[in-house]
Structures are given as structure tokens and as C-alpha cells.
Amino acid sequence: MSEIIVSTPVHNRLEQLFLKHNLSKKTVVLFDENTKELFGRDILTALKNQGFTFVELVVPARETSKSFRTAYRLYGNLIEADVDRSWNLLAVGGGVVGDLGGYIAASYYRGIPIVQLPTTLLAMTDSSIGGKVAINHPLGKNLIGFFHMPELVLIDPSYLKSLPEREVYAGMAEVVKYGFIADMEFLRYIEKHFDDIVAIKDPYVSEAVRKSASIKADIVEQDFKEQSGLRATLNFGHTFAHGFEKLADYRHIRHGEAVAVGMICALHLSRKLEKISQDELQRGLAILSKFKFRRGLVQKRFKDIPAETILESMLSDKKKVDKQLRYVLLEGLGKAYLHPEPLDDGIVIEAIEKAKKCC
Structure with missing residues (x-):
């Protein structure tokens, strides 16, 4: 490693x-x-x-x-x-x-x-x-x-x-992701020190970087070539995000911005499948509401795009298996899993619609 x-x-x-x-x-x-x-x-x-x-x-x-x-x-x-x-x-x-x-x-x-x-x-x-x-x-x-x-x-x-604020927030999406998928204690740390981290204040930003890097390295070491499904959990929010990026021609949106919006969709999908509680959904959405770019991004780029169009764009995701999208979801904050079965397009579209409304 x-x-x-x-x-x-x-x-x-x-x-x-x-x-x-x-x-x-x-x-x-x-x-x-x-x-x-x-x-x-x-x-x-x-x-x-x-x-x-x-x-x-x-x-x-x-x-x-x-x-x-x-x-x-x-x-x-x-x-x-x-x-x-x-x-x-x-x-x-x-x-x-x-x-x-x-x-x-x-x-x-x-x-x-x-x-x-x-x-x-x-x-x-x-x-x-x-x-x-x-x-x-x-x-x-x-x-x-x-x-x-x-x-x-x-x-x-x-x-x-040296980073512009937009780039800091784009990177912060991945930091938050690690709390969602693997470490509830880290998620609490992010909730408490979110403003300090995005302000690049130490020791908060260095701790966030160390912890995020450590979580990813640990997951990669266990499943380097994504064979067990564990490494796939790093893609929480990314199936949706890659669809957003394609719609933006890979130019008009930062990857982290797309991931933040994708995590909103994934939280709603997790709730639709009753994998997380309503309280957990609201807590997750509250963390993502701290992203300054989030509301303007959705309104300007995706809010008026039909959910069916977003889903169609998501089909370009390289993580498809047998032409079926794979979804990383939560079964509780701090615990992600790769959903083992294809999901009906209708339930995914409903989750996207809910995400657009809450944004």
C-alpha cells in the first residue's frame, strides 16, 4: 500500500x-x-x-x-x-x-x-x-x-x-462522503468543525485530510480492484454525480459539486428503500445544506431537467454491470453498502425528484 x-x-x-x-x-x-x-x-x-x-x-x-x-x-x-x-x-x-x-x-x-x-x-x-x-x-x-x-x-x-472557495467546497464533498460511508465519529467531527475545515484552519483541516486519506487507504487495501464490493462504497453519490457531469459536458461543474448533489439523491434513495430513518435523512441533508454552491448549482443546472433525463445520463457510468446501474446506499449514517440488485427506474426517478424539491 x-x-x-x-x-x-x-x-x-x-x-x-x-x-x-x-x-x-x-x-x-x-x-x-x-x-x-x-x-x-x-x-x-x-x-x-x-x-x-x-x-x-x-x-x-x-x-x-x-x-x-x-x-x-x-x-x-x-x-x-x-x-x-x-x-x-x-x-x-x-x-x-x-x-x-x-x-x-x-x-x-x-x-x-x-x-x-x-x-x-x-x-x-x-x-x-x-x-x-x-x-x-x-x-x-x-x-x-x-x-x-x-x-x-x-x-x-x-x-x-491557495484554493478558491469553490474548490474547497468541492473537495469538502469527498470529506463528508467518508463520514457518511464509514465513520460516524468522523461525521460528528465534520458537523462540529465544518466551518473551520472549509476556512482551512488547523488543526481541523489537517485532521480532516488525514482521516479521509486513512479511510480511503484502508478500504482500497482491502479491495484494491473492487472485487468484493467494499471499494465500490467509495462511490456513494457518484452514480448520480457522473450523470450530472455528463449533462454539464464535464466543464460547467466541479466533480465535488456533482458528488454533493449526488449524495442528496442517494440519501433520498436510501430512505425510499427504508434503509435509513427519517431522522437520519434529515441529519444527512442538514450537513449537505452547509455547501454554499449547492442551491445555486441545482437551480441553474439541474432543477428544471426532467429526472428521466438525469437517469438516462447516469447510464454512461462506467460502474454498470450487465448494463445495470449499481447504487451505493446507506443502511445508517456511517455505514454504506453496494445494493445487490438492480433498482426499478421508477424508484430512482422518485428519489431524484425529492432531491430536486429539497434543494
Whole structure:
């Protein structure tokens, strides 16, 4: 399992950590345009001072960078720079850079080591951990990819201070998810310190990052390739979210925003199936009501879209089995499960309609 390091400033320890994990000091550093501007100077200076040989690559800071076209261009850059199997790749950024960098590392020379250095709350708590890396296809998100576990995940919570408020709330959706699916005590902590976490106050934000990363790492270790159904519980709210993202053409909505709305739908579906009580439903909705983007997002993007259209869009989800959607639901706050049987479209549509009304 990957070692997860939470440290500030983490870039000062790169040589020590790479050598500890038998990683060479020849690395490809992948940024997006934003992370290059914010963190590039410090990280590249640290690599130079610590004796690394490195190649720097930069991609646009947008979801469309997770594409065959971008990957093909980067392969060319690596070949021209004489990068071979003795190198590794350091992905510095959010989910786009982490996914794209992991995809490149998994496929170039049939696989080179990947080190994740996430810079967003969502990436620190979710996408950088667990080894699922992918690019998008016009017919669906994250459909082409690999299981390629990072050698290291290096988390520096101080990077979060650079994030716009919208990105913080988008990442907070994944943090809340971990409380819903696996840890009632953590959910209570989130309820109590929600405002402190989104304000990037310590020790609250560092504790939220550590706990979220720990929960995901534990689940992944038990079910790396999603064979037992346990890892699937990490997708609470995501079946709905992927439908929302497709409707928004993967551009007009943050992944975490879609997940927050998806969790509202999943809570209502859990209640429709009598897996959670009315009190638990209301408590869950109260936590999600703290998201500042939530109401405007639903009203502007999805409130007027028929539930049937949303369901049709959800069918692009890569987690289908035999063309049937799989739903992660709750059987109590802090305890998720993968529903074992296909659900009738009618009950799903009813849950979506209730979610739209409550928003």
C-alpha cells in the first residue's frame, strides 16, 4: 500500500522520501498551468537543490486535458527527452493532473513509478489515493485507465490556502462522503468543525485530510480492484454525480459539486428503500445544506431537467454491470453498502425528484 505523508513543507523532503522508497532521482514533473504558477518555483528549486534530474511538463488546467490527444503529446515529450524505465513521474496538482499523470505513468514503457503530490482538497482526500487512474472519452468520464498504485502520496495542507472557495467546497464533498460511508465519529467531527475545515484552519483541516486519506487507504487495501464490493462504497453519490457531469459536458461543474448533489439523491434513495430513518435523512441533508454552491448549482443546472433525463445520463457510468446501474446506499449514517440488485427506474426517478424539491 502507498505510504501517505502529511507534512509542511513536503517538497523539502523529496530526496529523503524518494530514496527511502527506492525511487530514482530522475523524475518527470507534471503540472497544470495553475499549479506551475503557484508551486512550480518552490518544487523545481527543491528538486534542483536536492540533486534531481527532471523533465518539466505542463498541461492546461481543465478536465479536457484528460484525453488521448494530451496523452499522445506527452508521450512524445518523454521520448524526445530520453525518459526511460529508470525514471518516475511526480504529478503535482488536482484530480486532472493526478489522473492524467497516473495514466501516463501506467502506460509509458509499460509502467513507471508514480508519485502523487496533490494540491486540492479533493485530490488530497480522494483522487490521489488508491491507484485508479484514467482519461476521459466523449461518451463517458474515466472510462479508459488502469489500476496503478502510487509509490508515495505527498500531502502538504498549506497548499490548500491557495484554493478558491469553490474548490474547497468541492473537495469538502469527498470529506463528508467518508463520514457518511464509514465513520460516524468522523461525521460528528465534520458537523462540529465544518466551518473551520472549509476556512482551512488547523488543526481541523489537517485532521480532516488525514482521516479521509486513512479511510480511503484502508478500504482500497482491502479491495484494491473492487472485487468484493467494499471499494465500490467509495462511490456513494457518484452514480448520480457522473450523470450530472455528463449533462454539464464535464466543464460547467466541479466533480465535488456533482458528488454533493449526488449524495442528496442517494440519501433520498436510501430512505425510499427504508434503509435509513427519517431522522437520519434529515441529519444527512442538514450537513449537505452547509455547501454554499449547492442551491445555486441545482437551480441553474439541474432543477428544471426532467429526472428521466438525469437517469438516462447516469447510464454512461462506467460502474454498470450487465448494463445495470449499481447504487451505493446507506443502511445508517456511517455505514454504506453496494445494493445487490438492480433498482426499478421508477424508484430512482422518485428519489431524484425529492432531491430536486429539497434543494
